[in-house]
Amino acid sequence: MNYRVGLSGGIGTGKTTVAALFQEQGIAVIDSDAISHQLTQAGGAAIPAIMQKFGKEYLNELGALDRARMRGLVFSNGEAKQQLEAIMHPLIRAEMLAQAQAAAHAPYVMLVIPLLFEAKNFRELVQRTLVVDCPEQTQVARTVRRSGLTDGEVRAIMAQQISRTERLKLADDVICNDRGIDELRAQVENLHRFYLSRSSESVYHPSGTPAQGG
Secondary structure (H helix, E strand, O other): OOOEEEEEOOOOOOHHHHHHHHHHOOOEEEEHHHHHHHHOOOOOOOHHHHHHHHOHHHEOOOOOEOHHHHHHHHHHOHHHHHHHHHHHHHHHHHHHHHHHHHOOOOOOEEEEOOOOOOOHHHHOOOOEEEEEEOOHHHHHHHHHHHHOOOHHHHHHHHHHOOOHHHHHHHOOEEEEOOOOHHHHHHHHHHHHHHHHHHHOOOOOOOOOOOOOOO
16 A cells, blocks of 8 residues: 555645645645545536435536535535535545555655545545644635635634644644745655655554654
């Protein structure tokens, strides 16, 4: 099994930017959100089960998932959230595993999983965890700027996620994304060297010292 690092972080912390910087180092990056979009596009593997469970009204005119409508449902209905996750998570996990196995050429694989700590079946996919972190007010400002959501809507999304404090407590490694791109790149390069050294070991030692603490 190739060495796998799980990348996570709250909304607006900069996971996509950090993943891109790691990809520049020549590693394989597998994004659970990208897989989710593929599964829920018209003709996607998740569409039949979603239609059966929630009805055609949660699909758009093209037959893809109506993401805005579904988001409104799962934020207000915990049972619906669990039902959707029961459909999506096994499909996402299986595809991530397939892509990881196909990336045997890479020195290590990075799995981008926002729900890394919330869902046990995702945490089991990786041997080490990396969290991208920034102050909560920065998360809100970035997300409002890029998405058009209101401050309240962003904070509602954050409330659905594991807390920042708990996420940092669970992380093996932390990247602080609040000091500009040059500092961000330096942290990525530092951890990249560390992960290369870990991936070259024949046996994984969970007690290893992280290259970047938080």
